[in-house]
Amino acid sequence: VQDMESMVVRERINKIVIYVILVIMAIIMLVPFAWMILTAVKTNQEAISVSPFYIFPQSGWHWENFATVWKSYNFFVLYKNTLLMIFFRVVCACLTATMAGYAFGRLEFPGKKPMFALVLIQMMIPSQIFIIPQYLMVSKLHILNTTAGLVFPGIVTAFGTYLLKTGYQGLPKDLEEAAGIDGCNIGQRFLFIMMPLTRSSMVSLGIFTALFAFKDLMWPMIVCTNSETTTLSAGLAKMQGQYGSDYPAMMASAVLAIVPMVVIYVIFQKQFVEGIATSGGKL
Amino acid sequence: MRTKEKFAYIWDYYKLWIIAAVCACAFVIYMAGQAKNALSDYRFYVTMVGTNAGVGNDSKLYDGYLQYTGFDPLEEPVYFDNTCYFNYLSNKGVGNTYYERLVTYIEAGVQDAVIMEPEELASFGESGRLLDLEDEQCSAIREKYGQYFIYCTPEDEEYRDGSVAVGIDVSDSILMTEYQIYDTGCALGISAYSQNVDAVEMFLAYIFGEVQDGQ
Numbered sequence: 001v002q003d004m005e006s007m008v009v010r011e012r013i014n015k016i017v018i019y020v021i022l023v024i025m026a027i028i029m030l031v032p033f034a035w036m037i038l039t040a041v042k043t044n045q046e047a048i049s050v051s052p053f054y055i056f057p058q059s060g061w062h063w064e065n066f067a068t069v070w071k072s073y074n075f076f077v078l079y080k081n082t083l084l085m086i087f088f089r090v091v092c093a094c095l096t097a098t099m100a101g102y103a104f105g106r107l108e109f110p111g112k113k114p115m116f117a118l119v120l121i122q123m124m125i126p127s128q129i130f131i132i133p134q135y136l137m138v139s140k141l142h143i144l145n146t147t148a149g150l151v152f153p154g155i156v157t158a159f160g161t162y163l164l165k166t167g168y169q170g171l172p173k174d175l176e177e178a179a180g181i182d183g184c185n186i187g188q189r190f191l192f193i194m195m196p197l198t199r200s201s202m203v204s205l206g207i208f209t210a211l212f213a214f215k216d217l218m219w220p221m222i223v224c225t226n227s228e229t230t231t232l233s234a235g236l237a238k239m240q241g242q243y244g245s246d247y248p249a250m251m252a253s254a255v256l257a258i259v260p261m262v263v264i265y266v267i268f269q270k271q272f273v274e275g276i277a278t279s280g281g282k283l
Numbered sequence: 284m285r286t287k288e289k290f291a292y293i294w295d296y297y298k299l300w301i302i303a304a305v306c307a308c309a310f311v312i313y314m315a316g317q318a319k320n321a322l323s324d325y326r327f328y329v330t331m332v333g334t335n336a337g338v339g340n341d342s343k344l345y346d347g348y349l350q351y352t353g354f355d356p357l358e359e360p361v362y363f364d365n366t367c368y369f370n371y372l373s374n375k376g377v378g379n380t381y382y383e384r385l386v387t388y389i390e391a392g393v394q395d396a397v398i399m400e401p402e403e404l405a406s407f408g409e410s411g412r413l414l415d416l417e418d419e420q421c422s423a424i425r426e427k428y429g430q431y432f433i434y435c436t437p438e439d440e441e442y443r444d445g446s447v448a449v450g451i452d453v454s455d456s457i458l459m460t461e462y463q464i465y466d467t468g469c470a471l472g473i474s475a476y477s478q479n480v481d482a483v484e485m486f487l488a489y490i491f492g493e494v495q496d497g498q
Contacts, residue, residue, distance in 0.1 A: 088310075128383060132390045139324070139391065146317035191299075222384050225362055237380070238366045 040065055040251040047247040065252040072249075073235060074227070075256055082231040083260065084147050085220075086213045089154035093209040094202050096156045101164025101198070102190050106176065116165070122158040128218075135222055149223040150231065154213060160205045167201035168194060204275035207268070214261055232257045326359035327352075327482035329396040330385055332367045332403070336464040339365040344462060351489045352482070361482075365464075371399070371407045386412065392476040396483050401452055401470040405435040408449025413472035416448035420480050421473070424451070428487060433470050456490035 039047045041061045046054050069075075103109070104116050134153050143149040171194060179193045220234035227235065239253050265272060284292070294301070327348075331338055338344045345363045348354075354361055369379040376382025388394035389412050399407060407413065416425055416432055425432075425448075433450035453459070454468035473483050 131383070131387050135387055135391050135393075139393070142323070143314075143317065146314075148314045148317050218380050218383060221380060222387055225364070240366075240368070 036251050036254055040248055040255050042248050044246055044248055047251075062248065065248045066256065069239070069249050069253045069256065073239060073253070077228060078230065078232045078235045078257075079260060081147065081150070081224075081229060082214065082233075085150040085231055086210050088147065088151040089213045090206045090209045092151060092155045093157045093160050094206055097160030097164045097205055098195055098198065098202060099190075100156075100161040101166075101201075102168050102194060104161065105165040105168030106194065107186070119158045119161050123162065131218065131222065134219075138223055145224055145226045145229045147229070150220060150229075152223075153219055154209065157205075157209065160209070163205055164198060164201055167198040171197055200274065203271050207272055207275040210264070211261075232260075323358070323360065325362055325393060325395070325479075326354050327361045327395050327479055327486065328364070328388065328393055329362070329398060329483075329486065330364040330367050330388070330394060331398040331458075331464055332369065332371075332381075332385070333399070334365055334464040336365065336462050338458070338462050338464055339363050344457070348486060348489050352485050354482075371403050389474045389476065392474070392478055394474040395477040395479045396486065397472045397474065398453070398458070398464070398469055399472070400465050401433055401450070401454070401468050404450040404470040404472050405433050408433075408435040408447070408472060409438050411437050411439045412475050413449040414475050414477065414480075416451070416473070424473075424480070424484055424487065451487065453487070453490060456487075457492065458490055 038056060041063060042054075042057045043059055043062060046058055100119075104112065104119075130153070138144055138149045138152050141148075143152070175193055175197075176189050179189045184193065215233065216231075217233040217237060220231040221237060224230040224234060227238070230238070236253055236257050239250065340363050342363065342365075345361070348363075349356060349361060352361075367381045367385060369376045369382040369385075371382075376386075385394065385397070389397075397404070397407070397413070404413075414421065428451045431452040432448040433452055434446035435449050436446050437449075450470040450472040452468065453471050456469075458464050458469050471483075471487070473480060477483065
């Protein structure tokens with residue numbers, strides 16, 4: 001009985017230690033967000049003060065900081081451009097990756113292995129290497145400062161192709177064979193039998209594509225010099241120049257910028273967690 | 284079979300294809316519309332690194348340059364970029380997105396001129412990304428502004444023996460006297476792959492307050 005009791009006590013202590021560690025980790029993760037939101041409603045004087053007693057605004061909550069940045073920068077346009085870019089990138093990435101993944105995963109054709117090696121090599125090369133050739137292509141196509149220009153590098157994805165190839169390879173062969181016996185051609189087998197079964201991989205890819213598109217700063221900054229066509233991340237970078245020393249305004253812009261992603265996350269929370277678990281990736 | 288039933292039949296069997304075709308058409312039309320309204324190649328693109336002065340596209344400096352050159356911004360777009368922040372002297376721009384953007388523009392031939400503080404520009408010139416002002420295409424610039432040239436020794440072994448003129452000290456120009464874009468001084472370098480050296484020449488003439496022929 002004593003052994004049992006001591007085991008229960010030990011388990012309880014273990015649990016408490018784990019919870020304490022998790023709470024500390026959660027606080028570490030949340031402090032920057034809390035700091036950002038609190039700074040957004042302070043005066044500049046309070047924001048630059050290093051006194052720990054000024055964590056909360058001393059002279060009232062200055063919600064007008066949000067109105068100021070909202071007026072200065074057309075956030076509707078920034079939201080629209082960002083969401084359009086995310087939408088088209090997700091659609092294009094899922095479409096091209098699922099077709100390429102099916103071809104690499106289920107079909108036999110000459111040069112399949114060297115071609116897939118090329119896809120893998122692309123994943124190993126730093127993305128900065130591709131920026132100049134991609135920029136030149138976009139420039140020659142005359143789609144600078146357009147949504148098409150923003151979407152361009154996300155039309156095909158090596159990571160997506162790899163992810164979907166793995167997804168297709170994991171499906172049983174019998175399904176495809178049965179469909180073939182029933183008279184389906186390759187297109188029908190792909191579209192009506194195999195593709196719907198890789199839904200979870202496609203959701204993972206969609207989530208990753210959306211997150212990377214939202215976070216992408218370099219490409220929007222390069223292709224969009226016009227504030228009417230730029231995205232939230234690049235718009236924020238430009239604001240850094242305009243509000244260089246006005247930290248509450250900068251933080252208010254940052255809070256406004258994360259709103260769509262927070263909303264998307266709240267809606268698709270389950271899919272986000274599942275997607276990350278499926279692909280083994282990290283945010 | 285009635286027409287309504289015919290449509291219902293077609294929709295039932297081909298709805299995926301119809302939706303895909305409509306989406307594809309909408310996408311093509313949207314992209315074509317965007318491409319039609321897209322900007323043509325820049326006639327002059329200058330980046331002023333690390334300044335908080337109001338010398339961007341909505342500034343008096345920009346309007347003055349357009350007036351001086353007579354460029355139509357719709358036909359011959361001009362861009363004054365004052366949102367570029369990195370310190371080349373401290374870490375050579377490593378990991379800085381603004382620096383990477385500048386390098387991309389230079390390598391792609393979009394960038395025509397770069398303005399920095401003189402010491403920083405000389406250091407940046409060592410990378411070989413700025414045009415050698417002794418080059419034939421800069422003869423007119425050399426003739427007019429040769430006394431303001433800033434030299435550096437490039438990292439490239441081909442040039443290592445001698446110093447190369449990579450910039451023009453423009454501290455006496457309106458950039459400093461009127462706009463105070465930097466604290467100490469300022470210098471202009473021409474991008475190694477610039478196709479618009481003539482526009483840079485006009486910019487120099489403009490900021491030094493030279494009167495154009497016929498004005």
